[in-house]
Each structure stands twice: as C-alpha cells, then as structure tokens.
Amino acid sequence: GENVEQHPSTLSVQEGDSAVIKCTYSDSASNYFPWYKQELGKRPQLIIDIRSNVGEKKDQRIAVTLNKTAKHFSLHITETQPEDSAVYFCAASKTGAGGTSYGKLTFGQGTILTVHP
Amino acid sequence: KAGVTQTPRYLIKTRGQQVTLSCSPISGHRSVSWYQQTPGQGLQFLFEYFSETQRNKGNFPGRFSGRQFSNSRSEMNVSTLELGDSALYLCASSLVASYSDVFFGPGTRLTVL
Numbered sequence: 313g314e315n316v317e318q319h320p321s322t323l324s325v326q327e328g329d330s331a332v333i334k335c336t337y338s339d340s341a342s343n344y345f346p347w348y349k350q351e352l353g354k355r356p357q358l359i360i361d362i363r364s365n366v367g368e369k370k371d372q373r374i375a376v377t378l379n380k381t382a383k384h385f386s387l388h389i390t391e392t393q394p395e396d397s398a399v400y401f402c403a404a405s406k407t408g409a410g411g412t413s414y415g416k417l418t419f420g421q422g423t424i425l426t427v428h429p
Numbered sequence: 430k431a432g433v434t435q436t437p438r439y440l441i442k443t444r445g446q447q448v449t450l451s452c453s454p455i456s457g458h459r460s461v462s463w464y465q466q467t468p469g470q471g472l473q474f475l476f477e478y479f480s481e482t483q484r485n486k487g488n489f490p491g492r493f494s495g496r497q498f499s500n501s502r503s504e505m506n507v508s509t510l511e512l513g514d515s516a517l518y519l520c521a522s523s524l525v526a527s528y529s530d531v532f533f534g535p536g537t538r539l540t541v542l
Contacts, residue, residue, distance in 0.1 A: 344528050355519065355533040356472070363528055401472060408527030415462035415523045415531050416485045419472040 314339040316404050318420025326428050331392050333423045335402035336384040342404040345378060345385050346417070351398045359400075360387070392427045399424050430456055433522050433534035441540045447508040450537045454501050454522030460484075461503040462531070463495060466517040475518075478503055479525050507539075515541045 315338040325331050337345075346361035362369045362376045362385065369376050373392075378385040389396055403417040434453045442448050454461050462485075463475040474487040478497035495505040501522075507514055517536045523529040 346531065348533075355535050358530055358532065361528075361530065403472075405531075407529065412484055413477065414460040414479065414525050414527075414529055415477045415521055416474055417462075417464075417472075417521075417531060418474065421471050 314342060314404055314406075314418040316402060316418050316420040318402050318423060320423060321421065322424045322426075324426045324428065325392050327392060327394060329392055329427075331389045331396070331425055331427075333387045333400055333402065333425075334384060335386070335404075335420045336382075337404040337418075338383065339404070339406065340380075340383065341406050341409065342418075343409075344405040344407040345376070346403050346405070347376060347387050348401045348403065349398045350401065350422075356401060389425075392425075394427050394429050397425060397427045433520055433532055435518075435520050435534040435537050437537060438535065439538045439540075441542065442510050443542050444510055444512060446510050447506060448510060448539060449504055449506045450518055450520075450539075452503045452505075452520030452522075452534060454503070454520075455532060457524065458522035458532075459501050459525045460523045460529075461497055461501060462521045462523075463503070463505050464519040464521065464533075465489070466519055466536070467515075472519070475505065510541045512541050515539060 343364035348356035350356045375388045402420040460479040462477040477485040497503045519536045520534040523531045
C-alpha cells in the first residue's frame, strides 16, 4: 500500500522566516495531495491541496509544489506568524480511483512547527 | 453549512467493553471515513463507507467495524476494548467525486482503562 514519509518531525523558526516541510510517497498512482494543520486539541483542518496534474499551487502565504517524477511534494509557508504554530500533516490519496476511494488518505507522521515571536 | 459532527466527544471505558461512536457528515457528502490518531502511530485510516457499503479498509483487527446509514450518517464500533485502543477517533466526510476535499470532525477521545 501507499507509504508517506514526512520531514522534518520538528521545525522551529523565527517570526517572519519561511518554513518548508517535505513529503515523499511511494505509490505512483496517487493523484491528490492535501495538507492539514492541526492545532492542539482541535481537528485537522485542510489548508491547501494539489492534484497530480499541477506542479505548484499558491494561496496567500502558503504554497505547495509537487514533483511526480521524484514522488515528493512540499509545503512552503512564507512570512511565518506565531499563529502558524501547529502540527502539519501531508497526505496522499488515489481519489476517484475506479470509483472506489474518495476519503482514504495516507498521512505522513506530522511536523511540529513552532514560530517564535 | 454545518461541519462534520461526532458524538460523544469523550468516552471512558474499561478493557473488554465495547463502544459505538457516531458521525454525521457535511450535508451532501456521501463518503464517510474513519481515522485513529495516537501520538505513536499518527493518523491511520480505519475504513471508508459510501452508498452504505464499506469501500476500503485499513490494517486494523476485526474488532473494529462500522456501518453507514441511508442518510450517510455512520457509526463505528470497537468490541473487546484493549488499552491500546485509547486514541482520538476522527470521522471525515467528502463528496463522492474525484479530488473532493476531505473534512474532519472534532473527534471522539476514547480512553480505555
């Protein structure tokens, strides 16, 4: 089955710096790659996602890149703020695969991001 | 539009008991998935249901089961509870459509004593 590796496990930055989290996946058939932010005691919240037919996607201070050949994708957060502090999870999915899967995500291990004021 | 809801939010059980957790998806979402979150294993997929049928299953023992009703609401059941079943159980819903976003509920915190 699919395996997703995420690095680093912890990341500490100063406010205003950039943060980059990297993930690799094993199943070349995976076609959808969402990123979730989970604050302490709260549910994972979808912050951005990318499809396999797109190389890069940006939403304000957050961007995601995908390299299908190398099977890795990355989350970039610019101008970090203390409220960006949370655990970030990458995930991979074979969404719509033959009409058999829409909500099955394989998650990375998570990255604890701390932004110091 | 209301988000994914789960009940109860907290549960305390003892070893050997069974438990049933409930999930109501976002209106219009027909796919419901369940995940187990623990500090050691992270977020792990349990199973996915749509059209009242289990479509995918993760690598969990048969003590973990679920079902989906005609209104897309779902329940999961864990029988013969073990200490290691203590976890946050998250329900997620999505449209039955390619590239559909998956939204999570607040979770049920299960503690097994």
